Amino acid sequence: MTDQNQTNNTSPHKIPVGISSCLLGENVRYNGGHTQSKMCLGILAQHFEYQPFCPEVAAGFGIPRPTMRLTGDPHNPVLQFSDDDKQDLTQQLKDGFHEQLDKYDAVDGYILMKNSPSCGMERIKVYQENGYPHEERTRGLFADALIAAWPMLPIEEEGRLHDPRLRENFVMRVFSHYHFRHEVQEQPTYHNLLQYHSKHKYLLMAHSQKTYKELGRFLAESRQAPLEELMESYFTRFTEAIRKPASRKGHCNVLQHILGHLKRSVSGEARQSILAVIEQYRRGEVNLTTPMTLLAHYVEQTGDEFVQSQRYLLPYPAELGLRNQL
Numbered sequence: 001m002t003d004q005n006q007t008n009n010t011s012p013h014k015i016p017v018g019i020s021s022c023l024l025g026e027n028v029r030y031n032g033g034h035t036q037s038k039m040c041l042g043i044l045a046q047h048f049e050y051q052p053f054c055p056e057v058a059a060g061f062g063i064p065r066p067t068m069r070l071t072g073d074p075h076n077p078v079l080q081f082s083d084d085d086k087q088d089l090t091q092q093l094k095d096g097f098h099e100q101l102d103k104y105d106a107v108d109g110y111i112l113m114k115n116s117p118s119c120g121m122e123r124i125k126v127y128q129e130n131g132y133p134h135e136e137r138t139r140g141l142f143a144d145a146l147i148a149a150w151p152m153l154p155i156e157e158e159g160r161l162h163d164p165r166l167r168e169n170f171v172m173r174v175f176s177h178y179h180f181r182h183e184v185q186e187q188p189t190y191h192n193l194l195q196y197h198s199k200h201k202y203l204l205m206a207h208s209q210k211t212y213k214e215l216g217r218f219l220a221e222s223r224q225a226p227l228e229e230l231m232e233s234y235f236t237r238f239t240e241a242i243r244k245p246a247s248r249k250g251h252c253n254v255l256q257h258i259l260g261h262l263k264r265s266v267s268g269e270a271r272q273s274i275l276a277v278i279e280q281y282r283r284g285e286v287n288l289t290t291p292m293t294l295l296a297h298y299v300e301q302t303g304d305e306f307v308q309s310q311r312y313l314l315p316y317p318a319e320l321g322l323r324n325q326l
């Protein structure tokens with residue numbers, strides 16, 4: 001891969017990412033403390049420019065403040081202080097984050113704190129009048145509004161980022177979002193959309209062979225459609241396809257495609273060795289970096305322009321080491 005491609009495949013700047021303030025060590029929790037995340041402040045902070053926000057502080061609940069919880073209907077919960085079931089605090093919280101939501105057109109991801117009636121992304125308890133929680137869980141009110149306002153934004157809970165597959169998937173989605181924003185949304189042309197699709201073909205293929213084929217057809221058939229609509233439909237389907245981590249089977253499929261492209265330049269013996277390593281990866285005996293490193297060597301030496309342009313080869317900076325754990 002050329003230096004030019006490496007720059008294009010990663011990013012020269014830090015990427016703007018929203019985050020629950022308490023995860024950065026800010027003393028904004030109900031008890032005046034924080035829940036600083038080593039994960040977020042470690043290697044991720046070298047690539048992400050965090051934009052911290054605490055919806056409860058923004059809504060004026062103060063520090064310290066009584067604990068809060070959700071009550072009532074899990075589909076339309078009410079925010080209350082845990083020790084006062086008379087006051088409805090829902091609108092106060094919503095008024096506190098309403099304007100902030102408009103500012104997220106220039107971020108490429110969001111990391112939320114778990115178990116919070118405001119920030120929790122899933123499994124948040126909703127209490128009944130009898131004091132017991134419903135079996136059905138919900139989202140925190142801020143998290144729910146954030147997801148509704150920005151459905152294509154990569155959003156993840158900090159707790160889930162401790163799972164290597166979910167972490168890798170989140171970072172990959174953040175970089176894909178960043179590239180879409182800069183390469184397509186900021187310079188919207190049909191050509192730029194096609195270029196984006198072309199560079200992401202193998203990445204899409206690793207996640208969903210079906211969407212990979214459908215999106216290629218969709219772009220070819222929709223050439224006359226209004227560009228804004230086309231971009232939105234495309235990126236909605238793209239983000240849906242990559243939301244779940246790719247399987248080993250999906251990665252093996254792409255690795256074999258890359259090898260297929262190198263037909264003329266890889267001797268029969270070398271091809272057998274590479275295939276054997278791909279099989280080792282399929283069986284879980286080595287991580288994804290092993291076959292990728294082997295293939296990258298040949299791609300760099302002899303790969304054609306199409307293969308060299310694929311973001312799949314370097315979806316985020318290599319020093320993040322995320323593929324060592326896949």
Ligand code: SF4
Nearest residue numbers: 021022054113116119
């Ligand atoms: S979880 Fe959200 S609301 Fe609670 S302290 Fe952290 S940032 Fe504030």
